[in-house]
Structure formats: C-alpha cells, structure tokens
Amino acid sequence: MIIKPKTRGFICTTAHPEGCTQNVREQIDYVKSKEPINGPKKVLVIGASTGYGLASRVAAAFGSGADTIGIFFERPADSKRTATAGWYNMAAFEEEAIKAGLYSKSINGDAFSDSIKEQTIELIKKDWGKVDLIIYSLASPRRTHPQTGEVFNSVIKPIGKPYTNKTVDFHNGEVSDVTIEPATEDEIRQTVAVMGGEDWEMWMKALKNAGVLADDVTTVAFSYIGPELTHAVYKDGTIGKAKEHLDTSAKNITEMLKGINGKAYISVNKALVTQSSSAIPVVPLYISLLYKAMKTKGTHEGCIEQMYRLLKERLYADNLLLDEAGRIRLDDFEMQEDVQNEVAKLWALVNTDNIEQVSDIKGYREEFFKLFGFMRAEINYDEECEVDVKNPGMI
Numbered sequence: 001m002i003i004k005p006k007t008r009g010f011i012c013t014t015a016h017p018e019g020c021t022q023n024v025r026e027q028i029d030y031v032k033s034k035e036p037i038n039g040p041k042k043v044l045v046i047g048a049s050t051g052y053g054l055a056s057r058v059a060a061a062f063g064s065g066a067d068t069i070g071i072f073f074e075r076p077a078d079s080k081r082t083a084t085a086g087w088y089n090m091a092a093f094e095e096e097a098i099k100a101g102l103y104s105k106s107i108n109g110d111a112f113s114d115s116i117k118e119q120t121i122e123l124i125k126k127d128w129g130k131v132d133l134i135i136y137s138l139a140s141p142r143r144t145h146p147q148t149g150e151v152f153n154s155v156i157k158p159i160g161k162p163y164t165n166k167t168v169d170f171h172n173g174e175v176s177d178v179t180i181e182p183a184t185e186d187e188i189r190q191t192v193a194v195m196g197g198e199d200w201e202m203w204m205k206a207l208k209n210a211g212v213l214a215d216d217v218t219t220v221a222f223s224y225i226g227p228e229l230t231h232a233v234y235k236d237g238t239i240g241k242a243k244e245h246l247d248t249s250a251k252n253i254t255e256m257l258k259g260i261n262g263k264a265y266i267s268v269n270k271a272l273v274t275q276s277s278s279a280i281p282v283v284p285l286y287i288s289l290l291y292k293a294m295k296t297k298g299t300h301e302g303c304i305e306q307m308y309r310l311l312k313e314r315l316y317a318d319n320l321l322l323d324e325a326g327r328i329r330l331d332d333f334e335m336q337e338d339v340q341n342e343v344a345k346l347w348a349l350v351n352t353d354n355i356e357q358v359s360d361i362k363g364y365r366e367e368f369f370k371l372f373g374f375m376r377a378e379i380n381y382d383e384e385c386e387v388d389v390k391n392p393g394m395i
C-alpha cells in the first residue's frame with residue numbers, strides 16, 4: 001500500500017509503519033546516548049503505545065535494562081486500512097527489545113476491563129513473580145465501568161461559565177476565537193470517571209490482592225497544570241476535576257500499599273503534541289507558542305526527554321523534588337517565569353497573518369504528523385509499504 005496521511009480534524013486515520021519504527025528507534029537512540037539509569041527491573045506500562053507511556057517504556061527498557069509489559073488499545077491493519085500508529089510503535093519496540101535481549105510482552109485490549117487486568121496478572125505471575133514499577137498513562141475518550149457496565153464519555157469543557165479564547169486550526173494556521181459552553185454536572189461526573197483515578201486504584205488493588213507487587217513498589221500517573229491562560233479549559237475545567245481525583249487516588253494507593261512500603265506519585269508533565277493533547281481546544285496554540293519560547297531558550301523537551309528525566313532524575317534519584325502538594329514536577333522548564341512571560345506576550349500578538357513567524361506552528365504540525373510516522377526525511381512516502389506488521393511480543 002502507498003500510505004499518505006488522511007486527517008479528520010485532529011485525528012489522522014492512517015499511519016506509516018516505517019515512520020513509526022523510526023520514531024521508536026529515535027527514542028531508543030536518545031536513551032542509549034544518555035547515562036544509564038539505576039532503576040526498575042520489572043515494569044508494567046498501562047497505556048504503553050504512544051505519547052508518555054511509550055516514552056516511559058523505552059526509558060525503562062533501554063535506560064534501566066528493565067523487562068517490560070505494555071498494555072494498550074490499538075488496531076492492527078486489515079485489507080483496507082493501515083494499523084494505528086500505536087500498533088506499529090509497539091511492534092517496533094518489541095522487535096528492538098527482543099534484539100537487545102530484554103523480556104518484552106504486549107497485551108492489546110481494554111485496560112479498564114477486569115479481563116485485561118486478570119490477563120496481565122496471570123502473565124506477571126507466570127513470568128516475573130513481582131513487578132516493581134507501574135506507569136499508568138491512559139488517555140481515553142471513554143470508559144466502560146467493569147462492574148456496572150455504564151459507559152462514560154469524557155468532555156473537555158470549562159466549569160461554571162462559558163470560556164472564550166483564541167485557538168488555531170494547526171492544519172491551515174487559522175487563528176480564531178472559540179467559545180466553549182460549560183459542562184453539565186453529569187459531564188463532569190463522566191469525565192472524572194474516565195480520566196480520574198478510579199481505574200488506577202482498581203489496577204493497584206488487583207495487583208496487590210494477587211500478591212504480585214514487589215516490596216517498595218512504585219506507581220506513577222500523569223497530570224498537567226499549565227499557565228493561567230489554559231486554566232479555564234484545563235486545570236479548572238472538567239479534565240482538571242479528573243486530575244484532582246487522580247491526586248486523591250495517589251494518596252489512597254499509597255495508603256493501600258503501606259504494608260509493603262509502596263508509593264504512588266503524580267508526575268506533572270510538560271505540554272506536548274500527542275494524539276490526546278491535539279484534541280483540546282486552545283492547547284495546540286499554546287503549545288505552538290510554548291515550543292517557540294522553549295526552543296529559543298534551548299529548554300525544549302519531547303516525551304522521551306521527559307520520561308528519561310522522570311526515571312533518572314526523580315524516581316530513581318536521591319531526591320524526588322516534590323512540590324508542596326507532594327507531586328513530581330517535570331513541567332519545571334515549561335513553567336519558568338521568562339518562558340511564560342514570553343508565551344503571554346506572543347499570545348496577545350498572535351493571529352492568522354503572523355502565526356508562522358511568532359509561533360512554532362510548523363514544529364507543531366510536523367510533530368503531529370510524525371506521531372503517525374509521516375514527515376520523516378529518510379522515508380519515501382511514494383513507495384509501496386507492507387501494512388500488516390506483526391508484533392513479536394503480543395500475548
């Protein structure tokens with residue numbers, strides 16, 4: 001098949017296997033170029049196929065020599081369609097991990113379900129005995145509750161009153177005002193049910209009850225705070241409510257793991273182009289300006305730099321540098337005053353006519369297409385390519 005990007009809004013419905021393979025290799029090369037991590041050895045990553053989960057799996061395997069199990073929800077290719085990018089990412093990861101002599105297995109299915117939890121526990125019992133780090137990196141628009149069967153849908157909306165601000169269509173650079181109506185109580189409830197910590201707690205309880213958690217086990221889930229200008233749609237909006245719930249879950253899990261000295265952390269990460277963040281209004285424009293400011297300053301990072309830093313300089317370093325609320329902060333460079341002042345200045349100026357100059361919208365667009373294996377200089381996208389790629393570690 002000759003594969004070209006096909007987009008529908010902020011979704012790309014095709015993915016290029018060779019491009020995705022190169023993306024994964026690039027992350028592996030980055031980690032190998034850095035100092036090794038004296039870190040975890042048996043790592044379970046829930047949401048391992050793209051974004052922060054993929055990068056944390058690469059950092060653990062190739063930085064710390066860890067055996068990994070990755071859980072994700074991706075679609076393989078069929079006769080008419082390519083697989084999803086995450087499918088190709090995981091196939092490439094497994095291949096590289098096996099070559100490097102690392103144990104590496106993949107489970108593809110709904111992580112919110114009881115059956116995927118049971119399958120994972122069986123695998124850990126059979127092959128490892130115990131797990132010492134669990135990264136929880138799910139981002140999903142919906143969740144079916146495993147006990148009640150209720151289907152929850154998450155929304156990204158402000159709370160209390162409508163919110164108007166600038167946004168960009170990153171495909172054509174058109175800057176316009178967007179108004180988002182406030183969420184209803186039920187929308188807030190459903191978003192918390194999808195993106196809050198209930199499922200993380202269910203995972204940790206199931207793993208604990210099965211006796212597969214090592215002493216001193218660590219688990220981490222990801223959050224975002226960001227600057228004032230995105231607060232209405234993020235921190236103070238529906239997704240922020242879900243993240244507050246996640247904070248509470250971290251405390252509940254730490255309490256639950258007291259007997260084995262286990263700890264649950266929230267890591268507040270940097271805003272980055274991922275499949276999930278491109279779906280949030282206002283945020284792509286903010287990220288384009290942020291990238292401009294951070295690249296100019298030389299402090300820009302991608303998922304892999306962030307996840308390497310999480311393991312090397314926080315979780316497995318002497319000091320986790322927790323903030324006043326007990327969270328790990330990897331958004332430290334993003335939130336520096338000079339960076340945020342620059343973003344605020346550019347935010348006031350940016351419009352359709354000057355966006356290519358004042359922002360890094362070009363970098364945003366490139367990174368978006370790169371997520372799906374496109375826009376890589378070394379790949380000839382006019383050539384035929386095999387879309388049916390097998391994952392050698394699939395259970």
Ligand code: NAD
Pocket residue numbers: 046047048049050051052053071072073074086109110111112137138139140222223224268269270271272273274275276277
């Ligand atoms: P992503 O969309 O790149 O990755 C989501 C992962 O979840 C994928 O591996 C996907 O397969 C998996 N997944 C989704 N639904 C699933 C299901 N039902 N069962 C199994 N797997 C499923 O997202 P991301 O941006 O890396 O986000 C991960 C976490 O990081 C989220 O908690 C997000 O809020 C947080 N975060 C993101 C940013 C950002 O800017 N992207 C910043 C800070 C924090």
